Amino acid sequence: MRWLSSATVEHLRRVAEWPDLADTKYRLLEELGRGGMGAVYLADDTVLGRKVALKVVATGVSDPAAAERMLREARIIARLEHPGIVPVHDAGALPDGRVFYAMKRVDGSRLDALAPAMPLAERLRVFQRVCEAVAFAHAHGVIHRDLKPENVMVGAFGEVLVMDWGIARLLESAADDPSARPPGARGTAAGSVMGTLSYMAPEQAAGGVAGAAADVYALGGILYFLLAARPPFEDEAAEARARAGGADAPPRPIREAAAGVPAALEAVVARAMSIAPEARYASAEELSAEVSRYLDGERVLAHRETAVERAGRFFAKYRTAILLVAAYLVVRAAMLWLFPR
């Protein structure tokens, strides 16, 4: 009998779990990743001759709730036609009974992996694209509820895509659908805790209904990550939040986590991640506009500037003109000194 290394055994474990695509138009190529609800595979669409990403529910036919969640996710994404949201092409059940949906294959990298190597201005522009996609979803009545850098893909052509809408919620739902809880979700009297504690709004972590403000909070968390290269709540702090049921703990000050973060951006993060939902930016668009102000060298609304900061911003914004004028004045002064009348 052939000996199999542990790495091969682990690989075969996954191979044996791969979905049965017999008699479908898809041919499975490789596994791209997996999460709590299911796994994503690269597949060939043999009819259209293109590669697609297939998300397939993790459990077998014995879990109809999981299948329903997967279809629900597909339907939510299907109603969000936006360049920042990956389009769904197809959905249904495979011959082995597992529910799947096919979406555009994104050739790129996750934001958490890519961000540390990006210049600040580029990170902020990517962040604005995330805000735009989220604002679009909100305008169509969809709350993502699990925004984090790991759920943002930056494509090969610079496109920014918000992924994993598995626990998204429709605003018209009066309350969260208990059947939409992913495996392991903690239920509470008020609702259910779903999402990632490192980026989760306090009201969501406490089991309350998460609205657009919860997504704004998580966007603040993403901005925190983009500035500090670490999540606002790391493992222990996130666990402490879980234990406290989303108690009002602010994240570690960003300038403690990463020196040199501009005070204006620190203030933007602080406002986006305010404990009280009403103290946050009213929308993802407002948050994006605030970042635009920073990029354009204008004053951000969340930050009260000192005179020195104002002068610094003024200098940064008009640097070229100021340097030209200064150079002119220096030359003029030198000429007056060298050639006095």
Add this chain to the structure above:
Amino acid sequence: MRDDDTGTRLAAADRFPATRHSAVLAAQSDDVLERERGLAILIDAYWKPAYKYIRLRHRAQGEDARDLTQGFFTRAIEKDFFGGYDAAKGSFRTFLRVCLDRFVANELKAAAREKRSPGAPMLSLDFEGAEGEIAREPPDPSRSVEQYFHDEFARSVFGLAVEQLREECAQRGRDLPYLLFERYELDRDPDERVTYESLAEEFHIPATQVTNFLAFARREFRRIVLEKLREITSSDREFREEAKSLLGVAP
């Protein structure tokens, strides 16, 4: 049947393991032939995990570990150890491990293996091969002995499934799907990026055929693994639990 049809045409018949008689139940049967069949299947699946477990858990070396493994399975045959298994109390895998611990403890205590009659039947077990495997990949100290036993059980089931896949492909005169499976899934070298296109070039077939053959071989492999699990468990519930623990999902 044309080669490029293999993936699609053979697939339909092999979606789910055909119901087989459980080897665990067979091992408890009053029918001698049926009992022997069941025991042979169980020994095939478990002897290597048991041997490695004895080496690690009971720190038995060389001859001692071999004698204990031989002794355990021959005693299981003689004394009908497995007849006492009650599916309501847990999985057969756990039952076997507990039996093994008890047997080894008793043997060591009484030093009985020296007293075992020379005429006791000997099973044909490849201990040299098992030793070679331990040398190639020593036990991970971060894993508990129970986890180690489970890991070795998974290795044994997958190893048997790979072997059966190879045999079945050969019997059907379809060696190519197995060879592709072996090359792409088993001989994985992290430094070598094997693609469907490179395999197509290597085996002189179109890339679409590589895709079909691999899809076929993976389905067959899954079917055989589930079939093996069905065989070495005693109930549908235990089968699903073992499948979940081995594959990560309930079938």
